[in-house]
Amino acid sequence: MPIFQNSNQLREIALKKLPVRFSARSLAKTDAELISACRRGDEAAWNELVDRYQRLIFTVPRRAGLSEEQSADILQEVFLTLFEKLDEIQQPEKIRSWIVTAAKFKTWGAVRCEKGFYTPETEEEMEAEMANLPDTLPLADAVLIELEEQHLIRAALMEMEERCRKIISMIYLQDSAATYAEVAREIGVGETSISPLRARCLKKLAKILEK
Amino acid sequence: MNLMSKNNDQATNEIIRLMQTDKSVDAPADAIHWSKNIFRARAAEPKKSVLEKVLAVLQMDLSPNRAAFGERSASASQARQMLFQVGENALDIRIAKTEKAFDLHGQILGEGFANCTVKLGEFETTANELGEFKLAKIPSGNYNLSVQKDEKEIVIEDLELK
Numbered sequence: 447m448p449i450f451q452n453s454n455q456l457r458e459i460a461l462k463k464l465p466v467r468f469s470a471r472s473l474a475k476t477d478a479e480l481i482s483a484c485r486r487g488d489e490a491a492w493n494e495l496v497d498r499y500q501r502l503i504f505t506v507p508r509r510a511g512l513s514e515e516q517s518a519d520i521l522q523e524v525f526l527t528l529f530e531k532l533d534e535i536q537q538p539e540k541i542r543s544w545i546v547t548a549a550k551f552k553t554w555g556a557v558r559c560e561k562g563f564y565t566p567e568t569e570e571e572m573e574a575e576m577a578n579l580p581d582t583l584p585l586a587d588a589v590l591i592e593l594e595e596q597h598l599i600r601a602a603l604m605e606m607e608e609r610c611r612k613i614i615s616m617i618y619l620q621d622s623a624a625t626y627a628e629v630a631r632e633i634g635v636g637e638t639s640i641s642p643l644r645a646r647c648l649k650k651l652a653k654i655l656e657k
Numbered sequence: 658m659n660l661m662s663k664n665n666d667q668a669t670n671e672i673i674r675l676m677q678t679d680k681s682v683d684a685p686a687d688a689i690h691w692s693k694n695i696f697r698a699r700a701a702e703p704k705k706s707v708l709e710k711v712l713a714v715l716q717m718d719l720s721p722n723r724a725a726f727g728e729r730s731a732s733a734s735q736a737r738q739m740l741f742q743v744g745e746n747a748l749d750i751r752i753a754k755t756e757k758a759f760d761l762h763g764q765i766l767g768e769g770f771a772n773c774t775v776k777l778g779e780f781e782t783t784a785n786e787l788g789e790f791k792l793a794k795i796p797s798g799n800y801n802l803s804v805q806k807d808e809k810e811i812v813i814e815d816l817e818l819k
Contacts, residue, residue, distance in 0.1 A: 492696040504684035518688035525692035618676035
């Protein structure tokens with residue numbers, strides 16, 4: 447779809463303004479390696495790519511207020527477009543930015559359609575409209591960059607040893623916030639050990655993110 | 658604000674804040690499943706051929722022992738010589754009869770066909786950098802000759818070896 451041709455440029459501008467503060471280099475297989483494997487017909491690499499990005503993509507339309515069904519449709523559209531453009535992607539190492547921009551464009555298209563907004567006729571018009579979205583909107587760059595950072599933290603957590611992953615996830619992730627006592631029971635140590643363990647695990651997490 | 662410029666405590670606090678405000682959830686399982694299946698479903702579809710196939714047009718056909726116009730008869734070849742034109746390329750073919758079969762020498766002239774694949778019916782060879790090729794000991798018969806490089810194929814239909 448021509449709509450994405452210049453989106454990298456748009457994203458670059460946004461990233462310069464608000465740089466993502468973590469790198470993805472610590473991931474077990476880099477995005478570029480996965481894209482390259484997909485191009486060679488490696489289905490397992492595609493599945494890994496879907497697993498890696500489904501949550502981030504799904505979150506973009508959800509944050510913009512779209513329903514779960516609409517957001518699932520956008521997720522599927524983004525992956526379909528990605529598959530169709532696998533061989534055309536010039537900078538596979540920047541696929542995360544491409545994915546987020548694609549999700550943003552498709553979300554904005556769905557929001558605009560729902561509200562009966564004017565539909566830009568050309569790609570340039572669409573990009574100009576996207577670039578001028580006020581920062582207060584749910585799809586503002588600052589919000590998207592934060593979503594990317596949260597995605598990177600989740601990915602880094604997956605790289606940690608199981609005990610650390612459990613401690614950090616249970617204490618800090620919203621969907622599983624637990625007390626020290628609950629964490630201690632879960633991993634089989636005394637409650638007083640949790641605080642130093644938590645500190646060490648956080649340090650390891652920060653190290654992975656800074657790689 | 659760059660995380661790298663923060664001290665350790667600030668960086669850790671920022672990571673904690675991001676985790677605590679992370680409201681994301683997994684996409685529905687069926688949407689994930691559908692997205693994964695794109696790869697298998699599409700990969701199984703036969704790819705459309707983008708091969709550009711063009712038929713060569715015969716420009717000159719010289720029988721054995723017959724000199725070309727303007728040449729001395731002494732210089733006439735023992736082989737049948739044919740010249741085909743295809744756009745900016747030309748295909749020069751010489752067919753020599755041996756005891757029991759035919760040897761076919763040829764050259765594709767013009768750009769884009771160095772080291773091309775040459776097929777004569779079920780016989781196949783690869784041209785050199787100059788586009789020259791040879792197919793030896795071909796039984797008599799009628800063949801389609803194809804010269805292919807990348808997405809371009811030149812075809813001569815019903816080439817008679819007799």
